[in-house]
Amino acid sequence: MIARNGVLLRSLKRGRQGELMVASILERLPTDSYQVFNDVLMRVGGKTFQLDHLILSIYGIFVIETKAYGGKVYGTDQDYKWKCRRGGRAFMFYSPIRQVSQHVGRLRRIVGSEVPIYPMVCFTGPSVLKVRTFTVPVFSVKSLMKHISRVQEEVLTADALLQLREKVTRRMLTGHRHRKSHENYVRDLLNVINKMPLDEM
Secondary structure (H helix, E strand, O other): OHHHHHHHHHHHHHHHHHHHHHHHHHOOOOOOOEEEEEEEEEEEOOEEEEEEEEEEEOOEEEEEEEEOOOEEEEEEOOOOEEEEEEOOEEEEEEOHHHHHHHHHHHHHHHHOOOOOEEEEEEEOOOEEEEEEOOOOOEEEHHHHHHHHHOOOOOOOOHHHHHHHHHHHHOOEOOOHHHHHHHHHHHHHHHHHHHOOOHHHO
């Protein structure tokens, strides 16, 4: 149990480092058009969910799921689990496409159906991405700004963006109790996924 907890803690630490890397890059976005929120905790329907990066902009909403895994990463849109091979070893992790898509569905219940939401998956580790995806873009961190800047159709006025910000920030959770509860949920989920055999992919 101690060894497994150590693995989980290291995984959480790497994930946090990757999120900080992406957050530093997102600081380059012009603040008059983009409003960036990092490590956002929200609740919908009695369930909490955490967004690594949430961007509200005049072009719509960007939801970025960050992964810090290094190695060769394999996965498709349909896979429940993805595989990472590194140093002769392999491990499974929950599909980041499913993860970010679930986040988008929950966020949609807050913002409504009129504002476009663009989900993305960004890998910050030294990864070789051998993935086949058609629904959500998956890319390395060096391509992050390129993928965001591709969306250039303005859909919100400055006033509408302000209203969207107020609607979203009202639903954000703060405080140690909420954060601790969600972290416990994430640890339990990682425990379940880590127990799944490789051949289930």
